[in-house]
Amino acid sequence: MLCQKCHERQANVHVNKIVGGKMSATHLCEQCAKENGDFLTQFAAGNPFDFNHLLSGLLNMESSPGVSPPGVVAPAQCSTCGMTYGQFTKIGRFGCPDCYDHFAVRLDPLLRRIQSSTTHTGKVPAKSGERVKQRKTLEQFRREMQEAIASEQFERAAELRDKIRELETQLSE
Amino acid sequence: MSLSDFLQRATSRWMKDGGPEDDIILTSRIRIARNLQGLPFPILQTDTHADEVIRAVQEAVAAEAVAKVGKFEFIRCASLSPLDRQVFVEKHLISPDLAEAEKHGAIALRDDEAISIMVNEEDHLRIQCIMPGLRLEDAWHLASAVDDALEQSLLYAFHEKFGYLTACPTNVGTGIRASVMMHLPGLVLSGNIQRMLTAVSHVGLAVRGMYGEGTESNGSLFQVSNQVTLGETEEEIIGNLSSVVHQLIDHERAARKALLQENREALEDRVCRSFGILAYARRMDSRETLQRLSDVRLGIDLGILKGVSSGILKELMVMTQPAFLQKYFHEELAPGERDIRRAMLVRERLRLDDTEVR
Numbered sequence: 001m002l003c004q005k006c007h008e009r010q011a012n013v014h015v016n017k018i019v020g021g022k023m024s025a026t027h028l029c030e031q032c033a034k035e036n037g038d039f040l041t042q043f044a045a046g047n048p049f050d051f052n053h054l055l056s057g058l059l060n061m062e063s064s065p066g067v068s069p070p071g072v073v074a075p076a077q078c079s080t081c082g083m084t085y086g087q088f089t090k091i092g093r094f095g096c097p098d099c100y101d102h103f104a105v106r107l108d109p110l111l112r113r114i115q116s117s118t119t120h121t122g123k124v125p126a127k128s129g130e131r132v133k134q135r136k137t138l139e140q141f142r143r144e145m146q147e148a149i150a151s152e153q154f155e156r157a158a159e160l161r162d163k164i165r166e167l168e169t170q171l172s173e
Numbered sequence: 174m175s176l177s178d179f180l181q182r183a184t185s186r187w188m189k190d191g192g193p194e195d196d197i198i199l200t201s202r203i204r205i206a207r208n209l210q211g212l213p214f215p216i217l218q219t220d221t222h223a224d225e226v227i228r229a230v231q232e233a234v235a236a237e238a239v240a241k242v243g244k245f246e247f248i249r250c251a252s253l254s255p256l257d258r259q260v261f262v263e264k265h266l267i268s269p270d271l272a273e274a275e276k277h278g279a280i281a282l283r284d285d286e287a288i289s290i291m292v293n294e295e296d297h298l299r300i301q302c303i304m305p306g307l308r309l310e311d312a313w314h315l316a317s318a319v320d321d322a323l324e325q326s327l328l329y330a331f332h333e334k335f336g337y338l339t340a341c342p343t344n345v346g347t348g349i350r351a352s353v354m355m356h357l358p359g360l361v362l363s364g365n366i367q368r369m370l371t372a373v374s375h376v377g378l379a380v381r382g383m384y385g386e387g388t389e390s391n392g393s394l395f396q397v398s399n400q401v402t403l404g405e406t407e408e409e410i411i412g413n414l415s416s417v418v419h420q421l422i423d424h425e426r427a428a429r430k431a432l433l434q435e436n437r438e439a440l441e442d443r444v445c446r447s448f449g450i451l452a453y454a455r456r457m458d459s460r461e462t463l464q465r466l467s468d469v470r471l472g473i474d475l476g477i478l479k480g481v482s483s484g485i486l487k488e489l490m491v492m493t494q495p496a497f498l499q500k501y502f503h504e505e506l507a508p509g510e511r512d513i514r515r516a517m518l519v520r521e522r523l524r525l526d527d528t529e530v531r
Contacts, residue, residue: 001364010361010464081213093295096213097330097338100345107335107342114343116377117404120336122347123317125324128210128331136333 003029078102131171138167176521179501185264185286185303188487192306196474197422199354199394199487200303202265203312203411205320206339206348207298208330214340215277215293223277226297233326234281234290242319243283245290250278259496265303270294288319295340296348298323305487307418309351309411317407336403346403351411353418356486358393358471359428360421362440369424370395377401378417392463392490397421433475444472448481452523457516462493481526489522 003011009029077084083095085103094100100107111118124132141164148157187200208214209229212222227249234245250258250271258272266286271278271294279292291299300323302316330338336346344350360366370380381396397418399410432440447468451457457465470486472478491497493515499506502514 009460081217083217091216092342093216093340094214094338094342095217097208097210097332100332100335100338110342111335111345111403115346115403116401119334120332120346120403122336122349122406122410123320125329125331125337126321127324128329132331132333 001027003027003032005029005032134167134171138164138171141167176518177525183497183500184488184491185266187287187303187305188264188491189484190305191484192304192308194422195306196483197356197425198307198418199356200265200305201307201309201312202301202303202350202352202354203309203316204299204301204350204352205316206296206337206344206350207300207320207323207327208338208340209297210328210330212297215274215295215297216340218277218293220276223293227277227279227292229327230279230281230290230292230298230323233323236322236326238322238325239319242315242322243285243288245281245283245288247281248279250275250280256496256499260500263491263494263497265491266301267291268294268299271299288315290319290323296344298327307353307415307422309353309415313349313351313407313411343400344402347405347407347410349402349407349410350398351414352396352398353414355395355397355418355421355425356393356467356470357395357421357425358467359425359432361393362432363428365424365428366393369421373397373417373421376413376417378414391460392467392486394463394467394490429471429475440475441472441477444468444475444477448472448478451519453520454516456512457493457519458512459493459495459515462515462519463490466490481523485522485526489519492522493518 001011003009004027006029009031011027011029013028013030013033014025076086078095078099079102080098081095083099085106088094088099088103094103108118141160145157145160145164148154148160192198192201209226212218212226215223215226218226231247233239234247239245253261255272258267258275261267261280262269262272264286266282266289267280268291271280271291274293277293281290281292283289287303289301289303291301300316300319302312302319304312304315332338337348339345339348357366357369360369373380377400379398379400381398397414399414401410405413447465451462451465451469466486466489469478469481470483473481473483473485492501495506495508495511498511498514498518501518506514
């Protein structure tokens with residue numbers, strides 16, 4: 001569609017006005033719209049439609065009363081980098097990798113809204129991925145050891161304890 | 174230096190070479206976001222943190238594993254002039270945000286400029302691979318190979334559940350942004366573009382102008398990319414984008430065919446008029462230049478113009494940007510002066526070809 005004013009450039013500013021119940025539509029190019037001026041001012045100031053605002057809008061929606069999951073108390077601050085959840089909702093960016101764990105309880109509803117799921121299924125890095133696997137095994141061994149102790153299988157528990165120590169040293173390297 | 178020499182030296186591979194479906198797809202781009210374990214994201218970075226990241230990446234890039242993927246040059250943003258940084262932005266090698274990160278930013282650039290690694294942008298690392306035509310899978314494999322090579326020296330922040338951790342939760346998981354730059358004049362001229370783009374946004378893809386987030390589309394150029402980064406594999410994400418892009422290509426081809434059949438005269442008039450203006454005008458703003466180049470490129474694709482190289486749109490859409498112009502003419506140019514020089518550059522470039530208007 002061509003601009004209704006200069007009839008040269010593509011119209012990419014579309015203004016619908018409703019005056020006294022009658023709607024009128026104007027289609028202008030950016031330049032002519034700028035010259036026309038008056039109705040554009042509301043968009044120009046601070047551009048409230050940018051991405052950060054949209055995201056923090058979503059975040060605030062989640063923290064508004066009645067929407068957050070009942071009984072869940074999320075930590076207000078990441079103990080590693082000091083970023084507060086309030087700051088996060090304003091800027092839409094986390095402060096450090098640990099924020100994901102600190103704010104994990106509040107993250108699922110947000111991720112469900114902006115992503116297709118809450119669990120990664122793609123590429124796993126060789127080295128850091130290996131550590132993730134080791135941590136998982138470590139947790140598994142710890143659980144098994146508790147079970148072994150509870151059922152008085154002390155030999156098995158000692159075996160597991162050694163394995164746990166070995167993994168712990170590997171992970172702390 | 175002659176214009177053809179300048180073109181040879183100053184352009185990236187993606188600007189010169191062709192690729193699959195390159196009558197419609199200008200470039201395919203893959204960008205993956207990575208962060209280092211144990212360091213705050215750039216938003217909370219102190220100078221010491223930033224240096225630590227830069228040093229770690231510089232060492233990783235210099236390691237043998239990365240050398241196997243190509244020859245990289247490591248450049249700190251601070252060592253580049255604002256004009257040179259802007260040229261990198263115009264060539265799509267770095268983002269506007271990184272160009273502004275004068276103090277903390279750095280770039281590792283492969284010699285053919287197909288791969289760039291941005292350091293301390295929104296994330297510690299953004300590995301980008303850009304290729305001409307529709308080559309998303311190739312671009313992904315290359316970017317992933319660089320990622321693997323870097324990971325041999327770097328410890329990434331990776332979460333068992335959330336995947337690769339990123340500063341913004343819209344990138345978490347795979348950290349991947351796959352995008353194609355499409356030239357869709359047929360859909361624009363036939364008035365179908367809005368309908369198409371709305372449909373595209375309904376299937377979870379984003380459409381943007383040519384310089385990414387927040388830029389408007391111009392010259393019938395559109396950037397289509399994935400939105401979702403978590404919960405789908407990289408291959409699924411690329412596959413979804415590809416299949417939508419293929420459909421857009423089919424629609425664009427159909428629209429061009431219909432225009433040629435039903436509005437041949439009007440189309441030829443538009444194309445030749447734009448060619449005439451590019452070949453003779455003495456002042457051109459960047460917006461009009463892009464629009465005329467888009468018309469000419471359509472004319473080349475439809476056989477209306479002969480002898481003009483089809484790479485002209487890609488080449489000149491970058492070359493006529495403000496920083497590139499000033500680089501070429503070796504001087505600072507006020508906006509009005511730029512319009513004059515831009516027209517000059519375009520005329521000169523068109524004279525390199527042996528054009529024949531049918």
